[in-house]
Amino acid sequence: MSARSKPVWVWLPGQSEPQRCGSFTLEGGVGRFVYDPAYRELPGALALDPLNLPFTRSARGWRETRQGGLFGVFRDASPEGFGLALLEQLQGVSLTDPLQRLELSEGDAVGAVEVCDDIERKLAFQAPTSQDLMDFLRSLPPERPSSQAVRGVKGLHGTSLGGERPKLTVMHQGQLWIAKLQDRGDPPHAPLREYLAMRLAARCGVQAAEVAFHRVGDERELLLVRRFDREVDAQGRTLRRLYASAHTVLRLDQPTRGDRSRSYVALAHELQRWCGRSDVDSTRLKRELWRRMAFNALCGNGDDHPRNHGLLFTDGRWGLADAFDIAPYLTFSGTLAMAVTRAGRSEATQANLLHDCALFGTTMEEAREFLSTSRERITEAWPQELVACGYRGDEVLLPPALA
Structure with missing residues (x-):
């Protein structure tokens, strides 16, 4: 299979126009990315991924074999699920080629990276109201x-x-x-x-x-x-922020439940690596991650997979993106999509949530208090929020209780 290459574009902080930052080549399921020398010399130039695609002296670039050769931040920008099915319906073809998916997709991909020849087409995207x-x-x-x-x-x-x-x-x-x-x-x-x-x-x-x-x-x-990865400024310009899903941060390949690296504990460790600068309190981020894990367990969100967590580059540093896609199951199996303990247990029980809370910078007392207080708030506020939305307070069932 012959090699195919496309430019890679990035929106740097505070800029509404993208910069060409490098080229991505895909051949036989192996991807290669090389930064453009001119991009690296730009004031304020950023690595697209500080750990997997950092700036180096080497001109050989970076190589990827997982995910069909797509680097994580490129995979994050590619359509999937409903978006991919809609794109295929509109194009009238099955888009099995990763480069074709990236080229033909709309300009509303998550984050601040696009991989395409026709960047003007991406810039022409306008959202309906x-x-x-x-x-x-x-x-x-x-x-x-x-x-x-x-x-x-x-x-x-x-x-x-x-x-x-x-x-x-x-x-x-x-x-x-x-x-x-x-x-x-x-x-x-x-x-x-x-x-x-x-x-x-x-x-x-x-x-x-x-x-x-x-x-x-x-x-x-x-x-x-x-959208936390977009900001429309006072002049009406759309600014983008770099984003990396937890799937990218954890260097995962195909989604597999039971994978020990597919865990909140592993993500907490990566927070230290991605965000552990001298002026960043990574312990605060780990505590926030534990609260999200615990809340998912409390509300029965078993769809908390690594693509439903992520990191965002803002104010000159990487940190946790806002929590999103918290969708309670009607019939919760009692298991989260990511493991909650160092041993790889994913059952959403209080014992499991407490077992390794110290690895998230959270004491046992703090963890117990959060679980108890949050239970009470959910029970009290669920009917209140329902009524505010125009429904009866008992019209939609409460999330399942934590075991």
């Missing part, structure tokens, strides 16, 4: 699923966002948000349940992304999650 989306939802006949609005809303041709549920980027209150919709195969009130969980996470002290909820007509629900 949340009002446009709600108007389209109202116009849909009752028998048609809300997911059809993703393709039908004016000006949208696809999405680079990952995940299995229907979603798209919209402009809302002058900023970019992710809109999530109910799909035909989803459990009842999926957008509402995620909204409630995100609101309750914030009430319990978790650094969660800002959310909004809209009930469109009698039946349709819309969840909005503000």
Whole structure:
């Protein structure tokens, strides 16, 4: 198979226009990336990934064999799940080629990296407004699923966002948000349940992304999650922030439950490596990560896989991105997608959450207090939030209790 190469572009902090930073070559499932010398000489130039793609004196660049040859930060920017299925539907072909996926995807990929020849096409992306989306939802006949609005809303041709549920980027209150919709195969009130969980996470002290909820007509629900990797400035320019999923940070390949490296403990260790500068309190970040793990267990979010956690580059340093995609299961199996102990146990029990809490900079007393207080807050606030959304306080079931 012949080698194929594409330019790699990055939005540096405070800049609304991308810089070409290097070239990515894929051949026979082996990827190679080389920084452009001109990019490295730019004032403020940043490594796309400080550990896996750092600046070095070598001109040979970096080599990757996992994930079909895609480096993690490139894989993070590639469409998957619902976004990939929609892109294939729009293109009328099966996109098995990773480079083709990256080229044809919309310019709303997570983070600040694009791998493509036609960067102008990415820059031309314009998100529809949340009002446009709600108007389209109202116009849909009752028998048609809300997911059809993703393709039908004016000006949208696809999405680079990952995940299995229907979603798209919209402009809302002058900023970019992710809109999530109910799909035909989803459990009842999926957008509402995620909204409630995100609101309750914030009430319990978790650094969660800002959310909004809209009930469109009698039946349709819309969840909005503000994008933490985008900022629209006072001049209307869109600024991007570098992002790396936990899947990238942990250097994972194919998703496999039971993998010892697919764990919160391993991610806490990597936080020290990625964020452990002299002016960064990595212990604070580890404590935040433990709270997120514990809250996922409390609310029955068994979809807490490594692509639903990540790091963000902001204010000149890497740190935890806001918590997102906290979606309680209706029938929780009692197991999280990432292991919670150093021994690789993933059962969401209080004993497991307490077992290695010290590795997260959290004392046993603090951990017990968080679990007890959060249980009470969830029980008290769940019906309150439901009523605020226009539902009865007992209309949607509470998340399952922690064992």
